[in-house]
Amino acid sequence: MNLGFLKNIGPGVLITAAFIGPGTVTVCLTAGANYSHALLWVLLFATGSTVMLQWMSAKLGLISKQGLCHAIKTQITGRFSGFFALSLVVLGILLGNMAYEAGNISGTLVGCKMVFGETVPDWIFTTGVFIAAFLLLYFSTFKQIERFFFVIVILMSLSFLIAAIYVKPDIFSLAKGSIIPSFPEGAMMTILGLIGTTVVPYNLFLHASMISQKWNNPNDLPLVKRDTVLAIALGGLISAAILITGAGNLGLKMTQVSDFTTVFAELYGKSGQIIFGLGIFAAGFTSTITAPLAAGLIVKEIYSIEDKNQNTYYRYMWILVLTSGYIFATIGHKPLEIIKLAQFANGLLLPLIAGFLLYVVNKRSLMGNHVNTLTENILGGIVWLVALGLGLKSLWTLFLY
Numbered sequence: 001m002n003l004g005f006l007k008n009i010g011p012g013v014l015i016t017a018a019f020i021g022p023g024t025v026t027v028c029l030t031a032g033a034n035y036s037h038a039l040l041w042v043l044l045f046a047t048g049s050t051v052m053l054q055w056m057s058a059k060l061g062l063i064s065k066q067g068l069c070h071a072i073k074t075q076i077t078g079r080f081s082g083f084f085a086l087s088l089v090v091l092g093i094l095l096g097n098m099a100y101e102a103g104n105i106s107g108t109l110v111g112c113k114m115v116f117g118e119t120v121p122d123w124i125f126t127t128g129v130f131i132a133a134f135l136l137l138y139f140s141t142f143k144q145i146e147r148f149f150f151v152i153v154i155l156m157s158l159s160f161l162i163a164a165i166y167v168k169p170d171i172f173s174l175a176k177g178s179i180i181p182s183f184p185e186g187a188m189m190t191i192l193g194l195i196g197t198t199v200v201p202y203n204l205f206l207h208a209s210m211i212s213q214k215w216n217n218p219n220d221l222p223l224v225k226r227d228t229v230l231a232i233a234l235g236g237l238i239s240a241a242i243l244i245t246g247a248g249n250l251g252l253k254m255t256q257v258s259d260f261t262t263v264f265a266e267l268y269g270k271s272g273q274i275i276f277g278l279g280i281f282a283a284g285f286t287s288t289i290t291a292p293l294a295a296g297l298i299v300k301e302i303y304s305i306e307d308k309n310q311n312t313y314y315r316y317m318w319i320l321v322l323t324s325g326y327i328f329a330t331i332g333h334k335p336l337e338i339i340k341l342a343q344f345a346n347g348l349l350l351p352l353i354a355g356f357l358l359y360v361v362n363k364r365s366l367m368g369n370h371v372n373t374l375t376e377n378i379l380g381g382i383v384w385l386v387a388l389g390l391g392l393k394s395l396w397t398l399f400l401y
Helices: 006-009 012-019 022-035 040-064 068-075 078-114 122-139 142-166 171-179 188-196 201-211 218-247 255-300 310-330 335-361 364-369 372-398
Strands: none
Touching: 006 022, 006 068, 012 201, 012 218, 012 255, 022 078, 022 188, 022 218, 022 255, 040 068, 040 171, 040 188, 040 218, 040 335, 040 364, 040 372, 068 078, 068 201, 068 255, 068 335, 078 122, 078 201, 078 255, 078 310, 078 335, 122 255, 122 310, 142 218, 142 255, 188 372, 201 255, 201 335, 218 335, 218 364, 255 310, 255 335, 335 372
């Protein structure tokens, strides 16, 4: 088999793997179960927004040779403002990744149980996932991780697409939900959830940092754009397939992924349960790897390239994030307060990070002739307004709960 096409795979596939996690699966399933196909348009909008932000992040990484965290460090030079911006980003992103890593591993556990059944103790599955993720992060190069993720994203795509076909969706309903925006009663939090699980703050850092591992010539911009658009469009397709699968269970009261285990076994048989379980496993496992990877890269960027301990700090950080998630998942503890705080921090961070990203990609001293076009700035401004809405939603949630 000719695998030469793998040479053209860039970090876009990591971004797809990062935002299709247990949280995305849960939100998309419940959106479908509660509102059928009416919110497919939200996923189209969220996917387009993600393409816009991730393209700017990738362009920053290629042209400036800097990750987003490093750009914040070098471009905000005031003693107070620079320290505040960097501290806010680092604490917010790392806190969020540590809190959600337990959810990633737990989501992988749900997939394992759907495939292998309930007889195997949970700790065996979570320990196996922890060891596999640890070995992959410790021994693999970035290029090897990209290729591994390509395979697992394809598995995830096929699994969820087949699951969507299983439920035999109505084509007219799909088209209507995709094209005509609607706001069903009580759906606003779900709409914000669909956007929030697709436009992920730490992915902007991950993409800018990883891009130089694949490309370093401005002439590669077309390849970068193609990689970004295709990978994130695939992620949007996967999310839509999950929502469609959930719509096949319209009216059932389900609030988490594990609620679908029995439903799939009853409605679609063991084969349907296994197919969907493989998708959930892939979604959880890829996010289990990307969360600590992003945290490590952010810490690495804080230190200058001359610092010989840079790679050591990177390794310590991803080990900390991965291990903390494993411990919480294994003992069955759900750190709800930490997760709420992480959601709040990420909600506030998204408009700040998106705004700073728009600022730096318009600096000619940093980007040269590759500053944003007027169209890119208009589209980016729209995305920023959405990010601001998510931030206000986080504030609203904090005061309500």
